[in-house]
Structure formats: C-alpha cells, structure tokens
Amino acid sequence: MPEKVKTDLGFADLQCRKSDVGRISRIAKAAYSFNRRFFGKEIKKPFHIIICYSRKEFDDIWGAETDAWLTGFATKTGTIVSFRDDLIRKYNPRKEATLAGTLRHEINHIFYFQIYGSYEPAWLLEGLTLQPPFEPFTLMENDKKRLKGPLPHLIYSTNGKTFFKQAPFLYSMAFLATRH
Numbered sequence: 001m002p003e004k005v006k007t008d009l010g011f012a013d014l015q016c017r018k019s020d021v022g023r024i025s026r027i028a029k030a031a032y033s034f035n036r037r038f039f040g041k042e043i044k045k046p047f048h049i050i051i052c053y054s055r056k057e058f059d060d061i062w063g064a065e066t067d068a069w070l071t072g073f074a075t076k077t078g079t080i081v082s083f084r085d086d087l088i089r090k091y092n093p094r095k096e097a098t099l100a101g102t103l104r105h106e107i108n109h110i111f112y113f114q115i116y117g118s119y120e121p122a123w124l125l126e127g128l129t130l131q132p133p134f135e136p137f138t139l140m141e142n143d144k145k146r147l148k149g150p151l152p153h154l155i156y157s158t159n160g161k162t163f164f165k166q167a168p169f170l171y172s173m174a175f176l177a178t179r180h
Contacts, residue, residue, distance in 0.1 A: 004051075011043075012080075016051035020084060024051060024099065031103035035111045043114040047078035049103070055091075058083065069093055072102040074109040076119065082106065105129040 007014045007021050011032050016024050028049055036042060052058040059065050061081050062073070071092045072082035083091065085099045108129045109119065119125050 012047045012049050014049045027100050031107045035107045039111050047110050049080045052083050072106050074106040080106040
C-alpha cells in the first residue's frame with residue numbers, strides 16, 4: 001500500500017496518498033470555505049483530515065469495529081477521518097454520498113465544536129449538516145417506516161453505545177427537528 005503524505009492546507013493538515021493530494025486538497029478547501037460562509041466566521045484551531053483506504057485502517061483509528069454504514073467522523077480533538085469517494089459509495093447506504101459531502105458534513109462538526117465547545121445537542125449538530133445547501137438529504141424508506149410508529153424523542157446524547165442504538169433515528173429526527 002502506498003505511503004501517506006502530510007500536506008498543510010492552512011486551516012488543516014491532510015494525510016492521504018500522494019496521488020490523491022491535489023484532488024482531496026481542492027475538495028477540503030471547498031468544504032472549509034462552504035462552512036466558513038455558513039457560520040460567518042473563521043475557526044482558530046487547525047484540524048486534521050485523515051483519508052482511509054481500508055475498513056481495517058478506519059476501525060483502527062476509531063478504536064473498534066465500526067458499523068458498515070459509518071464512512072466518516074469528527075473527533076473532539078479536531079480530527080476528521082473519512083474514506084475516499086469509491087469506498088464511501090461502497091459502504092454508505094445513500095449511494096449518492098461523496099467525499100465532498102462527507103467533508104462538508106464533518107468540517108461543520110469541527111466548526112460547531114470550536115464555536116460552541118460541545119457536540120450537544122446531537123439533533124442540532126447533525127441537523128445543521130442535513131439541511132440545504134449542505135446535501136440533498138431525503139428520508140429513505142427505512143426512515144419513513146421508523147417514523148410512522150410512536151414518535152421517537154429528540155436525541156441529546158451520543159455517548160458510547162447509545163449513539164449506535166439511536167443512529168437509525170438520529171439522522172431522520174435531526175433532519176426533521178431542524179427543518180421545522
């Protein structure tokens with residue numbers, strides 16, 4: 001497997017294969033600019049972007065085996081971990097998912113955390129990233145079926161295992177809560 005290189009983007013450092021630096025740098029810069037305009041401010045603390053090339057590498061960084069649908073995450077320490085486009089499309093149930101969308105989403109989390117000092121409430125944190133113009137989010141059939149039953153409560157905590165138990169509702173509820 002080709003070795004990764006570290007590239008300083010000014011607002012973040014990027015770790016990916018040398019052959020991907022140019023393309024991913026452009027995507028990351030566009031995602032950062034988008035969020036800077038969305039929040040109306042710069043963030044002060046540079047962050048890190050790590051591109052993974054296998055599920056094993058992704059799981060090693062996460063610290064445990066991850067669910068197949070998880071294709072990117074941001075940490076409180078300022079690190080974004082994602083797959084590149086081909087693996088995002090392979091794993092994400094929303095087949096239109098892209099690295100550009102993932103980085104817009106995860107960089108939004110970095111802005112939110114640096115501005116507000118928290119990832120709570122989770123419904124607002126996730127809901128912001130699901131509204132236009134971030135990505136064309138639509139409720140999938142599974143979301144619609146889940147929401148026809150007793151209305152789930154809004155989720156304020158994403159700690160540990162709780163997050164994965166709530167994940168089937170989190171994105172659809174966050175979308176609805178911030179939309180209305």
